[in-house]
Amino acid sequence: MAGSSKKKSPLRRPSTGGARVNRGAAGPRYGVISLVAQLIDLLNLFDGPADAVISRFFKDHPELGGRDRPVVAEAAYCWLRYRYRINHLAQSGEGGPTVMRQAKLALLWSGAPEAIWSAGRSEDNEWLSRVIHVPVDNLSQEPKTCLPAWLYEQITTEFGPDRALSFAQAVLSAAPLDLRVNTLKASTQEVVAGLAAQGIEVLPIAGLEDGLRAVGKPVVGRTEMFQEGLFEVQDAGSQWVSKLVAPRRGDLVIDFCAGAGGKTLAVAAAMKNTGRVVALDTSERRLQKFRPRAARSGMSNFYTMVINDEADPRLNKYFSKADRVVVDVPCSGMGTLRRNPDLKFRQGPQGVAELVEKQKSILHHACQLVKPDGRLVYITCSVLKQENEEIVEWFLANNPEFRLRRWTEVLNPADRPASADQTADTFRLWPEDGESDGFFAAVLQRSKS
Structure with missing residues (x-):
């Protein structure tokens, strides 16, 4: 893994055992490699979110059954995470289509059964047996860290080389x-x-009374408990920044950039x-995803509104009236690279x-909705100081x-993540410190008059 002089390239990562593949002749197995290669070619265009590209690919390839799809999807995400390293190693040999080698390496690293990635060209298998012994520290910066040079250099400048290296390793x-x-609707028990x-x-998450972490990756969305709204899927970091809103019963809370409403639902539950x-967004499509979630959860104290932009004059009716305004702004998403490596x-x-200019504009307009002595909670899922x-x-x-209010004044000691800096005024989570996405939040209190 990156950053260790003692470890080598993680090509021998053991199989997760979670996905099974058709056990026919070598042809179908080699066909999976070919399909992963085709998907890599599509992902390499970077003309849309990876999950949407993968979803369309599966629709276009119905021959991929339910057992093969997880194998292909895991390999695709593995390629995105390790793209610089995989592409570098795939070019380190003679002969063989480079993208097929990329596919084999992605299948191997993602834990696919050996029958999959050992099928096909013998030249590729000979190459694979060579590159598994390449020490990571012998690689140049991008293949070593698997981060674009601009991002690695910016994190290094802002936080130092140790943080940059630990972050790079964590998001793999x-x-x-x-x-x-x-x-x-239910208790944690x-x-x-x-x-x-x-x-x-599922296991409890320290500091989150209502938070649970699944062991492995079970399909929880098909359970009756999920369909009945007894729980939501929400990253621990997202749950913590939702707690920073700290609404009181009876408050007027405006979620200025609600999206699909994960934080909105958490805030509503806290308000009983x-x-x-009020859930606002410029996208009707995103709010359409929120409404059934709200209905499933039993949430009845919400109102949604599609706004043209942050300066929509229809917001005038909320000027200086909101007890809490949540501003989870559009951002680079660099804190979510474990789940969105294509970003x-x-x-x-x-x-x-x-994005910075957009964030400033949204804050400028959103703060006008905060009542005297009310709070604005600024949130990003970025790790960049910018x-x-x-x-x-x-x-x-x-x-x-x-004024900036210290986050430790808002959350009780028992409700705080141990990984967050308790001495800082603002709230920050790193993926490598607390096993959550990277998040930032600031609680901004308006004066009483």
Whole structure:
């Protein structure tokens, strides 16, 4: 793995055993390699989110059965995580289609059965037996860290080389599956027992009374408990920043960039279905995903509105009226690379700079909805200071009626993640520290008059 002089390339990663593949002749096995190679070619265009590309690919290839699809999908995500290293190693030999070698390496690293990645060309298998012995530290920066140079250099500049290296290593792993118990309908103990009865093991997450982490990657979305709204799938980091909203019963809470509503649902549950939660977004499609989730959860104190932009004049009716305004802004998503590894290739310095201007504009308009003595909670799933601390500094310099409130003043000691800096004013999570996505949050309190 990256960053260790003693370890070598993780080509011998053991099979997860979770996915099975057709056990016919060598032809079908080699066909899976070919299909992974075709999918890699499509993903390499980076013309849309990886999950959408993979979903379309499966629709176009119905011959891939239910047992093969997880193998292909895991290999595709593995290729995205290790793309620089896989592509570098795939070019280190004579003969053989490079993309087929990329596919074999991705299948091997993702834990596919040996029958899959050992099928096909003998030249590729000979090459594979050579590259498994290549020490990672002998590679150049991008194949070693598997991060684009601009991102690795920016994290190094902002936080130092040790943090950059630990972050690079952390985002090479897949994210865990975290759940949030919907306390409007069930207790944590009831959900744990109910899932156990279906053979799904979950463990408590320290600091999150309603948070659970699944062992492995069970398909929880098909369970009756999920369909009945007893729990939601939500990353632990997302659950913690939702807690920072700290709403009171009867409050008016405005989620300015609600999206599909994961944080909105968590806030509503904390309010015990009292008060009002207004979910805003510029995308009708995203809000359409939120409404059935809200209905399933038993949430009844919400209102959704599609806005044209952050300056939509229809927001005037909420000026200086909201007790809490949640601003989970569009950002680079560099804290979510374990689950969205394609973002590191679809984003760049120019795109981040454009997002920063959008974040400032959203904050400028959203803060006007906060009532005296109310709070604005600024959230990103980015690890870059450019989108986080620097935005907060800009906001405070331009809005003297607001002050930064320490996050430890909002969360009780028992509700805090141990990995977050308890001495900092702002809240920050790193993937390598607490096994959650990378998140940043700042609680901005408006003066009483």
